[in-house]
Amino acid sequence: MKNTVMKNKLALVLLLILPLNVLAKSAQIASPNGQIKLVVNDDDAQPSYQIAFNQQTIFAASQLGLEFKNAGSFSQGFHIKEVLSRNVDNQWQLPWGERLNVQDKHNEIAVTFVADGDSTNRYTVRFRVFDDGVGFRYEVPKQEGLADNVEITNELTQFALGNAEQVTAWWIPARGWNRYEYTYRTTSLAEIDRVHTPFTFKLKSGVHLSIHEAALVDYAAMTLDQRRPGLFKADLTPWSDGILVKIKTDFKTPWRTIQISKDAVGLLNSNLILNLNEPNKLGDVSWVEPGKYVGIWWGMHVGENTWGSGEKHGATTAEAKRYMDFAAKYGFSGVLVEGWNIGWDGEWFFNGDLFNFSKSFADFDIKAVTDYGKEKGVELIGHHETSGNVSNYREQMSDAYALYQKHGVTQVKTGYVADGGNIKRIDESGIVRKEWHDGQFMVAEYLHSVTEAAKHKISINTHEPVKATGLRRTYPNWISREGARGQEFNAWGNPPNPPEHTAILPFTRLLAGPMDFTPGIFDMGFNRLGDKSNRPQTTLAKQLALYVVLYSPIQMAADLPLNYVAKLDAFQFIIDVPTDWQESRAIAGEIGDFVVFARQERDSDDWYLGGLTDENTRDITVKLDFLAADKKYQAQIYRDGAKAEWKNNPYDMVIEQKNVTAENVLVLKLATSGGVAIRFKALN
Ligand code: NOJ
Ligand code: CA
DSSP: HHHHHHHHHHHHHHHSSSOGGGOOOOOEEEEETSOOEEEEEEGGOOOOEEETTTEEEEEEEEEEEEEESOOOOOOHHHEEEEEOOOOEEEEESSSSSSSEEEEEEEEEEEEEEEESSHHHHEEEEEEEEETTTEEEEEEEETTTSSSSSEEEEEOOOEEEEEOOGEEEEEEEEESSSTTTOOOOOOOOGGGOOEEOEEEEOOTTTOOOEEEEOOOSSSSSEEEEEEEEEEEEEEEEETTTTSOSSEEEEEHHHHHEEEEESSSSHHHHTOOHHHHOOOOOOSSSSOOOOOOEEEETTHHHTTSSSSSSSTTTTSSSSHHHHHHHHHHHTOOOOOEOOOBTTTTTTGGGGOOOTTSSSSBBBOOOOHHHHHHHHHHOOOOEEEEEOOTTTTTHHHEEEEEEEEHHHHTTTEEEEOOSSTTTTOEEEEESSSSSEEEEEESSHHHHHHHHHHHHHHHTEEEEESSOOOOOOOOTOOOTTTEEEEEEEEEEEEHOSSSSOOTTTHHHGGGTGGGOOOOOOOOOOOOOOEEETOOOHHHHHSSSHHHHHHHHHSSSSSOOSSSSSHHTTTTHHHHHHHHHHOOOEEEEEEEEEEETTTEEEEEEETTTSSSSEEESSSSSOOOEEEETTTTTEEEEEEEEEEEEEEEEEETTTTEEEEEEEEEOOOOOEEEEEOOOOOOOEEEEEEEO
């Protein structure tokens, strides 16, 4: 840091001597541990930044800038005017999370660029460099030459990777009809066109990176467009009229983030995204409660039940009570009920106009169900499917949350099933517009549902969401979301999720935040929809491992109760596993191959471990040095049996107990698409 300050002083001195337009300047900053170095400069009057990690160039000069409709653009013709620096070392706490304490240690420079010539345009780019990566964002103040309301037509931000041939990337396409719900592709950069973030890739040196964003508020989501081999550019998802962002000056963009680690596991232990979000704005959030739930849900996905009314209607009062009995007996806090309200009949995919969020089908009595739940100590978890008609939802939203609140509901799952680019909204003039799930309009719409729900002390679990960007820190009632291929694809996905899927998710989708994947399918042979290929391509032990591997403060036991009753010994792990953690540590993993997490239960001495593999068998040796050094533990192990393999023998599972300490080492033997789940119960 000393060097940087010195350089800045030097630059200011030079400034007095030399005319601005011939003075190329630069500013630099390093991470607290010195491994990441960032340089900002204005060579050729084009602001840019570069990043190096352990002396290796990660991004070569990568352009910065914004372009506006009806205003001068912030691209070429700008110089560094001022550089302010600051160091932060601060600890804060998550009300719920994968850990209690989060360290925010970073070095910052705020670089202000001013236009050459007569223009008085200026903007600042604020860079924060942490040991686990970099974040930067644009700050555009009110100024002459920019209207109070501006329209952004281009964000110039580049990520210029040097040697494109040597990169392996894990990615899903952006701007597709299926939103974020694609299987991940593992390819060189040559195969990539436009991708969603988190966009994760590995360099030949072994360095792992993931580009994403933090604090996406009042702006369009950033996807990445590969313009030339290795040269990625911010590609903001547009409004229906083609404008990217409509915003008032003065504004700040979301943070553009780059997680950097010497290995794959390092990405998993990063707090970068959360650290770049604002602290909790909701005050007391003791009403936001992590927990486990069951639901009238899988029955519809496998064709046993229907969302709509009729003989197979799932959401009846009687069925909801039956689920509540089951939940109460095995210690689940909630029962999700989908399909209770009017609107599901017919092709619900296209019924967005018909959903009524306060009126129930004749065979569902919300008062009777919630009264019954109160007796049993179980809550109804609400559901609102919009089928992408957000204006219909918006009109009813406040009443719908009030109804739930009146009946003691504290969690609502929302749904926005509609093709990408096909969200229906009615604009101010009554005209129907079609928007993307990740355009600026929807970014605001999702957040509106969360802040509106907060007024009713309700937490939101969004399906078909915009990607997570760490806003759970600011709005802790945004408790989970989907935003990737979840378990449901194993019912009807055609093809279902491949064995490697959950060995990729932690390094991609989950870097953004919690996911409501809905683990725990115990019956691998349901095939009731007639398509034999649709089933979880995992062993039973791997289904258990998912509870520890795929972080979410709310976790579903997704299967039908009868399938749990049939395997109560395995079910015990789901009964025991918590969803709120004191500490989490990824301890092994390679993207798409395997991953192992250890997590300590909040306010407890117990630890849990989850490990899983792709289609290959694997022995993974793990040190138990995460356990407290002065304690003894009983390890309750749920592992693949010697003959287990996902295709023909998924149920072969061994449950065994062993006393262990932090000194011990365990060899985890994983079958094809297998897993292991362990509870380390502290012994007194
Ligand atoms: C898609 C969601 O992901 C799923 O969980 C839900 O059951 C259906 N939409 C119906 O809302
Ligand atoms: Ca979905």
